[in-house]
Structure formats: structure tokens, C-alpha cells
Amino acid sequence: GAVVSQHPSWVICKSGTSVKIECRSLDFQATTMFWYRQFPKQSLMLMATSNEGSKATYEQGVEKDKFLINHASLTLSTLTVTSAHPEDSSFYICSADQGGTEAFFGQGTRLTVV
Amino acid sequence: AQSVTQLDSHVSVSEGTPVLLRCNYSSSYSPSLFWYVQHPNKGLQLLLKYTSAATLVKGINGFEAEFKKSETSFHLTKPSAHMSDAAEYFCVVSYGGATNKLIFGTGTLLAVQP
Numbered sequence: 001g002a003v004v005s006q007h008p009s010w011v012i013c014k015s016g017t018s019v020k021i022e023c024r025s026l027d028f029q030a031t032t033m034f035w036y037r038q039f040p041k042q043s044l045m046l047m048a049t050s051n052e053g054s055k056a057t058y059e060q061g062v063e064k065d066k067f068l069i070n071h072a073s074l075t076l077s078t079l080t081v082t083s084a085h086p087e088d089s090s091f092y093i094c095s096a097d098q099g100g101t102e103a104f105f106g107q108g109t110r111l112t113v114v
Numbered sequence: 115a116q117s118v119t120q121l122d123s124h125v126s127v128s129e130g131t132p133v134l135l136r137c138n139y140s141s142s143y144s145p146s147l148f149w150y151v152q153h154p155n156k157g158l159q160l161l162l163k164y165t166s167a168a169t170l171v172k173g174i175n176g177f178e179a180e181f182k183k184s185e186t187s188f189h190l191t192k193p194s195a196h197m198s199d200a201a202e203y204f205c206v207v208s209y210g211g212a213t214n215k216l217i218f219g220t221g222t223l224l225a226v227q228p
Contacts, residue, residue: 102148
């Protein structure tokens with residue numbers, strides 16, 4: 001199957017700083033990527049849909065100015081958590097659409113804000 | 115609104131006994147249905163998927179699921195549990211395109227006792 005690589009796998013940052021998470025499709029081009037967030041003991045919730053060359057579409061309740069998404073190429077989407085706070089600590093995971101019937105997920109990023 | 119319900123948050127079985135993880139979905143229109151597994155601190159792995167072909171779907175690691183439209187169910191089964199099956203399982207539904215906006219169930223944590 002197709003491979004999606006997410007980096008970093010874990011990060012610890014200080015409150016008020018920004019963190020960038022990368023999601024790469026390694027062996028296919030992805031016009032659409034998705035960003036999810038998973039809080040402890042909860043399910044994954046879609047945050048936003050990232051479209052190559054255009055603005056991301058955010059789900060209701062997700063602050064677009066706080067979670068900046070850039071999808072500048074067909075193989076890379078980035079999520080930047082700006083001015084991170086402890087409540088942003090979560091597991092962030094991306095998926096990429098190959099245009100078929102399956103979404104391919106990255107390994108996820110565990111963000112801890114201290 | 116489209117939704118998916120996993121009826122059990124925790125399931126515990128003994129090694130070698132059958133596994134049943136239950137999932138029901140809302141039936142706005144023809145869904146695509148998936149089961150994903152997540153091991154601790156890992157990304158998501160697709161177990162199997164239903165996309166309007168055969169109603170009995172066989173997946174990896176001996177898992178299978180049956181799409182029952184009359185019951186709006188997509189329960190996951192395995193004849194004999196293995197210790198390595200211990201993980202969190204997510205039932206996922208997609209409408210209007212196989213990879214558009216995946217909606218995750220709340221997850222079922224499967225414990226396998228020796």
C-alpha cells in the first residue's frame with residue numbers, strides 16, 4: 001500500500017511557541033490530505049481538509065489562525081500549531097487521499113506542551 | 115447527520131476465543147465502511163473495508179466483517195483471538211466518496227487475556 005510519513009513522531013514544546021508537523025506521501029501524489037486530532041481516551045476528530053494549492057477547509061470549532069495548514073506540493077502538507085498551550089497537547093495524525101477507496105495514515109505526532 | 119456508533123468501549127476475551135466488536139452506522143446513503151486498528155503510540159492500520167462489493171469482507175490477520183444493510187451494522191469478528199490483537203479498534207464510515215471526511219467511532223479497546 002501507499003506510504004504516508006509524518007514527522008516528528010513526538011515533540012515537546014514550551015507554552016507560547018509554535019510547532020510544525022509534516023505529512024508526506026512518499027510514493028504517490030496527494031491532492032487532498034486530512035488532519036485529525038485525538039485526545040486521550042477519545043476518538044479521532046477531523047480538524048481540516050488540506051487541498052494542494054488552495055486554502056484548507058476547517059471543521060467547525062477548529063481555529064484556522066491557530067492551526068495553520070500549508071499544502072504547497074502534491075506530496076507535502078504541514079500543520080503548524082501556533083502559540084501552543086497545554087490544552088493543545090494531543091495526538092495529531094494525517095491521512096492522504098490517493099484517489100482510490102482507502103485513506104493512508106501517517107504514524108502520528110504526539111505533541112506535549114509544557 | 116452521518117454517524118457511527120461502536121457499542122462497546124472495552125471488550126475482553128481470552129486467547130483462542132472468538133472476538134466480536136460491534137459497529138452501527140447511520141444510513142443517509144450508501145456508505146463506505148472501514149475498520150482500523152491502532153496499537154499504542156502507533157498510527158492507524160487498515161484491517162478491512164467495504165465499498166459496495168461483497169457484503170462479507172475479509173481483512174488482514176484473520177479479521178472479517180459483514181455489512182448488513184437491514185441492521186445498519188458492520189461488526190468485526192475473528193474466530194480466535196491472539197495476544198497481539200490487543201489494541202484499539204475504530205469503525206469508520208465515509209459518505210459521498212470513499213475517502214471523503216472519514217467519521218470515526220469512539221473506538222473499542224480490545225484486551226486479550228492469556
